[in-house]
Amino acid sequence: MTAIRDANGHVVHEVSLKSKSGIDWRKPIGKAVRVKTRVIVGKATVTVGKSVRLRAKLRSYPGAVAVMGKALTFKLDGNKTGTATTKANGSATLRYASPVGSVAGDHTVRVEFAGDSDYNASRGTGTLTIK
Numbered sequence: 001m002t003a004i005r006d007a008n009g010h011v012v013h014e015v016s017l018k019s020k021s022g023i024d025w026r027k028p029i030g031k032a033v034r035v036k037t038r039v040i041v042g043k044a045t046v047t048v049g050k051s052v053r054l055r056a057k058l059r060s061y062p063g064a065v066a067v068m069g070k071a072l073t074f075k076l077d078g079n080k081t082g083t084a085t086t087k088a089n090g091s092a093t094l095r096y097a098s099p100v101g102s103v104a105g106d107h108t109v110r111v112e113f114a115g116d117s118d119y120n121a122s123r124g125t126g127t128l129t130i131k
Contacts, residue, residue: 034115034117034120035060035067035118036060036062036119036120037113037115037119037121037122038060038064039056039058039072039111039113039124040056040057040059040124041054041110041111041124041125042054042056042126043126043127043129044126044127044129045130045131046096046128046129046130046131047131048098048099048101048102048131049098049099050097050098051095051096051098052128053093053094053095054093054094054095054096054126054128055091055092056074056084056111057086058086058092060119065090066091068087068089070086072092072112073111073114074110074111076107076108076110076128077107078110081096082096092111096128098130102130104130105130106127106128106129108127110125111124111126
């Protein structure tokens with residue numbers, strides 16, 4: 001079996017078959033496989049009018065290997081608050097300022113990874129408590 005890359009740089013496995021005349025025929029037996037991912041969102045607490053760091057981690061799944069250099073989108077109660085890029089340890093941090101007049105209580109933080117040519121999309125949820 002010979003491993004080759006497709007036009008997008010993904011590894012594709014092939015079987016090499018040689019004819020009696022020595023011609024090398026290649027037959028694809030698979031296609032590129034994207035790695036599954038998981039987003040883990042931390043809990044946070046903030047006082048109205050103050051700021052807090054929202055944190056998330058992007059990991060391969062299974063295996064929990066950190067995935068770096070990927071954009072994560074943070075949403076609070078469904079509204080986009082910003083994006084942050086994962087570091088070498090797979091973590092991403094976004095500073096969120098709780099506006100004066102914010103409703104106290106628990107709010108849903110949703111963090112999404114859109115996926116790319118190497119990794120599948122995933123999302124996770126956490127809680128931001130506003131006091």
